[in-house]
Amino acid sequence: MSSKPSSPSRRDFLRQSLVAVPAVSLLGTSAIAQTQSGSAAAPAAMSAGNYAPRYFTAPEWAFLQAAVDRLIPSNDDGPGAVEAGVPEFLDRQMEAAYGHGGLWYMQGPFVPESPPTLGYQLRYTPREFYRKGIAAIDDWCRKQHQKTFAELPADQRDAILHQLEKGEIHLDDVPTAAFFTQLLTNTKEGYFADPMYGGNKQMAAWKMIGFPGARADFADWIEQPGKVYPYGPVSIEGAKS
Amino acid sequence: MIRMKPVDVVIVGFGWTGAIMGIELADTGLKILALERGAYRDTSPDFTYPHNADELAYGIRGELFQPLARETVTVRHNVGDTAVPYRQYGSFLFGNNVGGAGIHWNGQHYRPSPEDLEFHSHISKRYGQKFMPEDMQIQDYGVSYDELEPYLEQFEYLCGTSGTAGNLNGEIRPGGNPFEGARRKPYPNPAVGDTYGAKLFAEAARKVGYHPFPQPSDNASQPYTNPHGVRLGPCNLCGYCERFGCFMYSKASPQTTILPVLMRKPNFELRTHSHVTKINLDSTGKRATGVTYIDAQGQQVEQPAELVIVSAFQMHNVRLMLLSGIGTPYDPGTGKGVIGKNYAYQMMSSIGVFFDKDVAINPFVGAGSGGVQIVDDFNSDHFDHGPHGFVGGAYIYGGQTGGRPIQQLIVPPGTPSWGAGWKKAAKDSYLHATTVATHGSVMSYRDRYLDLDPTYKDAFGQPLLRITFDWHDNEYKMSQFVTERAQDIVRQMNPKATSLTLRKPGDHYDIRQYQTTHTTGGVIQGTSPDLSALNRFQQSWDVHNVFVTGASAFPQNLGYNPTGLIGGLTYMSVKAIRETYLKQPGPLVQA
Numbered sequence: 001m002s003s004k005p006s007s008p009s010r011r012d013f014l015r016q017s018l019v020a021v022p023a024v025s026l027l028g029t030s031a032i033a034q035t036q037s038g039s040a041a042a043p044a045a046m047s048a049g050n051y052a053p054r055y056f057t058a059p060e061w062a063f064l065q066a067a068v069d070r071l072i073p074s075n076d077d078g079p080g081a082v083e084a085g086v087p088e089f090l091d092r093q094m095e096a097a098y099g100h101g102g103l104w105y106m107q108g109p110f111v112p113e114s115p116p117t118l119g120y121q122l123r124y125t126p127r128e129f130y131r132k133g134i135a136a137i138d139d140w141c142r143k144q145h146q147k148t149f150a151e152l153p154a155d156q157r158d159a160i161l162h163q164l165e166k167g168e169i170h171l172d173d174v175p176t177a178a179f180f181t182q183l184l185t186n187t188k189e190g191y192f193a194d195p196m197y198g199g200n201k202q203m204a205a206w207k208m209i210g211f212p213g214a215r216a217d218f219a220d221w222i223e224q225p226g227k228v229y230p231y232g233p234v235s236i237e238g239a240k241s
Numbered sequence: 242m243i244r245m246k247p248v249d250v251v252i253v254g255f256g257w258t259g260a261i262m263g264i265e266l267a268d269t270g271l272k273i274l275a276l277e278r279g280a281y282r283d284t285s286p287d288f289t290y291p292h293n294a295d296e297l298a299y300g301i302r303g304e305l306f307q308p309l310a311r312e313t314v315t316v317r318h319n320v321g322d323t324a325v326p327y328r329q330y331g332s333f334l335f336g337n338n339v340g341g342a343g344i345h346w347n348g349q350h351y352r353p354s355p356e357d358l359e360f361h362s363h364i365s366k367r368y369g370q371k372f373m374p375e376d377m378q379i380q381d382y383g384v385s386y387d388e389l390e391p392y393l394e395q396f397e398y399l400c401g402t403s404g405t406a407g408n409l410n411g412e413i414r415p416g417g418n419p420f421e422g423a424r425r426k427p428y429p430n431p432a433v434g435d436t437y438g439a440k441l442f443a444e445a446a447r448k449v450g451y452h453p454f455p456q457p458s459d460n461a462s463q464p465y466t467n468p469h470g471v472r473l474g475p476c477n478l479c480g481y482c483e484r485f486g487c488f489m490y491s492k493a494s495p496q497t498t499i500l501p502v503l504m505r506k507p508n509f510e511l512r513t514h515s516h517v518t519k520i521n522l523d524s525t526g527k528r529a530t531g532v533t534y535i536d537a538q539g540q541q542v543e544q545p546a547e548l549v550i551v552s553a554f555q556m557h558n559v560r561l562m563l564l565s566g567i568g569t570p571y572d573p574g575t576g577k578g579v580i581g582k583n584y585a586y587q588m589m590s591s592i593g594v595f596f597d598k599d600v601a602i603n604p605f606v607g608a609g610s611g612g613v614q615i616v617d618d619f620n621s622d623h624f625d626h627g628p629h630g631f632v633g634g635a636y637i638y639g640g641q642t643g644g645r646p647i648q649q650l651i652v653p654p655g656t657p658s659w660g661a662g663w664k665k666a667a668k669d670s671y672l673h674a675t676t677v678a679t680h681g682s683v684m685s686y687r688d689r690y691l692d693l694d695p696t697y698k699d700a701f702g703q704p705l706l707r708i709t710f711d712w713h714d715n716e717y718k719m720s721q722f723v724t725e726r727a728q729d730i731v732r733q734m735n736p737k738a739t740s741l742t743l744r745k746p747g748d749h750y751d752i753r754q755y756q757t758t759h760t761t762g763g764v765i766q767g768t769s770p771d772l773s774a775l776n777r778f779q780q781s782w783d784v785h786n787v788f789v790t791g792a793s794a795f796p797q798n799l800g801y802n803p804t805g806l807i808g809g810l811t812y813m814s815v816k817a818i819r820e821t822y823l824k825q826p827g828p829l830v831q832a
Contacts, residue, residue: 070659071659071660072659072660072664075661077665098302101310102308103303103309104309104310104328104329105326105328106310106328107326109696111323114325117318117749117750118316118318118752119316119325119327119331119752119753120328120329121326161659165658188647189297189647192646192650193296193297194294205646208667209646211605211644211671212605214290214294215605216290216294216477216481218477218479218603218606219475219478221478221603221606222433222436223434225436225437225440226601228672229601229603229605229606236294236295
């Protein structure tokens with residue numbers, strides 16, 4: 001199972017994460033539901049890698065892995081979001097001031113029908129937005145496909161993500177395009193942020209694009225325009241790669 | 242209410258202009274108190290390496306910005322619309338803590354063009370009054386470039402600005418900006434070396450026939466000791482500049498230029514966590530008696546003072562004047578009143594420039610202002626606007642300020658926003674892309690202004706400031722014209738692909754897209770109390786012992802970054818306070 005420590009080798013990890021998604025989601029909807037009466041408040045026990053989420057429940061955790069796996073898939077170009085630890089990043093952010101809406105002005109009245117150019121006008125904090133959004137999308141998937149989002153094959157998940165992005169799926173509680181934007185934005189944050197936040201494991205996303213991370217010293221490099229920069233990334237906590 | 246011992250001068254807000262006022266007034270021996278709503282901040286321990294190299298904390302979550310949860314602004318596009326809160330950061334950023342926005346700025350340090358300061362007179366004279374649309378209400382500053390020049394220089398020598406002079410005492414010099422006003426002295430430091438993107442841009446711009454020069458930069462190019470004896474170190478192009486503190490002591494900020502000296506003066510006191518809610522007036526309403534603030538414990542405190550310097554961020558200055566009832570609030574219906582009048586912003590466009598794999602841009606090699614090349618041929622009134630039908634302009638810049646991947650990774654046009662296609666494009670283009678952008682002026686208009694919001698309040702229960710703003714035709718035309726010139730340069734760079742972000746007629750002001758933090762106006766300076774809130778010395782026409790510094794004084798927004806002009810105007814103001822006002826308090830200009 002995916003709770004077993006995975007091999008550090010990218011190939012192994014890749015293979016494992018491909019099978020991990022449906023396995024986790026099956027457990028999320030059957031085993032957890034049986035043992036915990038479907039309680040949405042119980043944290044999920046399973047994860048890719050050894051991480052046990054603190055905020056997200058098992059069904060939410062399964063959704064996130066299945067979704068970010070499509071937003072940034074694993075392939076020969078480089079790590080996928082699951083492999084890079086993006087779900088862990090998301091879970092940790094939910095426990096930070098950011099997740100609690102602590103960085104946003106959250107006083108009403110709320111006027112969600114304002115023009116989109118006037119910015120975010122929903123009353124949801126990120127924590128609430130994920131909780132409401134995932135539940136609503138899974139409900140919709142069950143009605144349309146008799147399965148949760150995570151139980152669907154990759155091409156169907158892709159199609160649903162496209163519909164969410166375009167706002168083509170209408171859900172009572174959640175404007176789906178806004179939810180998609182939130183998910184995609186946070187996914188890219190986790191993919192490229194310093195690894196101390198839980199994503200970008202082994203600085204693999206930085207290595208893929210050629211970003212040297214926290215080196216933050218290019219005094220000599222201004223003298224050598226156009227020359228390929230030869231050093232790999234370092235992290236804030238001092239890891240090298 | 243707690244009542245504190247009186248002081249001679251109280252400074253509200255302790256960023257760039259508060260620090261300049263503080264140090265210039267400190268050697269008069271007066272008792273000076275600065276009140277800052279945020280915390281104390283210094284290079285060490287707050288901006289040290291490697292912790293500052295954290296894109297998520299600083300660049301994305303905004304560790305150094307004012308927390309919007311406690312206080313924000315509201316925004317609407319037009320008079321009559323309902324404004325809603327600016328709930329998350331997007332379009333512009335507020336500073337917080339000691340140093341304010343002078344911590345997380347980029348150090349782009351421009352002087353205004355001479356005509357910028359007398360813009361209404363200049364445009365009327367050259368093109369005729371009818372050239373301006375009827376609802377455009379641009380004005381003169383009441384200060385000429387020649388008068389301001391020594392103070393612009395003073396601010397550059399404080400900051401250790403790195404650049405190449407283009408006009409030294411009227412002589413046009415190679416490698417500098419041939420369109421700049423005459424300077425008496427060269428920049429205190431030579432220009433920072435170019436990033437590769439800037440080099441390619443400058444070569445192409447020269448081929449097209451334009452006049453590229455290195456962007457004047459407060460990222461020091463070499464070790465520098467300023468007139469206060471404070472030392473700055475050379476910039477290492479770390480790529481963590483805008484939105485970040487500088488761990489190298491390279492980027493000019495109050496901390497790297499003034500505070501090490503000012504904080505030791507026995508007649509100067511700084512109180513942090515002190516949120517000023519009102520300027521208090523005497524029974525005549527013509528004289529300020531001090532300010533009221535809320536301290537760290539939440540207690541209301543009255544601070545008596547002989548002189549009040551309002552030196553918070555532009556929008557906070559406007560709000561404090563409105564909350565204090567100083568001057569008449571602006572009315573967009575009649576065009577009368579002055580507080581909140583002539584709010585303006587800036588309009589940018591940008592072009593992503595993508596090369597093949599043999600071109601190693603290394604976008605992470607960057608500084609906030611150093612290492613970038615500028616074309617100023619289409620800014621201000623550097624060219625004949627007659628055939629083009631708009632007022633104002635933009636500079637064009639080439640190069641990159643960093644390559645931080647969450648915010649600064651760009652992908653070619655046609656790339657999907659997610660999935661395998663996005664990932665491949667990110668991988669293939671990251672090292673081989675740079676940016677060319679235009680940074681342009683926005684004029685002031687009768688229906689663009691600031692007032693107090695009727696609905697939304699801050700954490701202390703005071704009304705938020707309301708922005709009424711959208712683009713006008715003049716700015717769409719300006720942006721289109723200068724962007725076409727930028728595209729001519731980009732074609733010469735011979736890239737593999739380009740992307741374009743350009744605001745076109747019909748596009749509303751979008752609060753989600755960062756452009757610049759250069760919001761201006763609301764407490765504007767000028768030549769008469771009917772037209773402006775302040776006289777040429779930034780003194781309130783209505784309450785003579787209140788001075789208001791910063792970009793709130795700009796009658797319209799210029800194409801340049803505002804900080805150089807803000808510094809110059811502040812030095813001019815404080816000299817008038819020292820040499821004239823303190824000897825005989827009263828209006829420095831007779832209305």
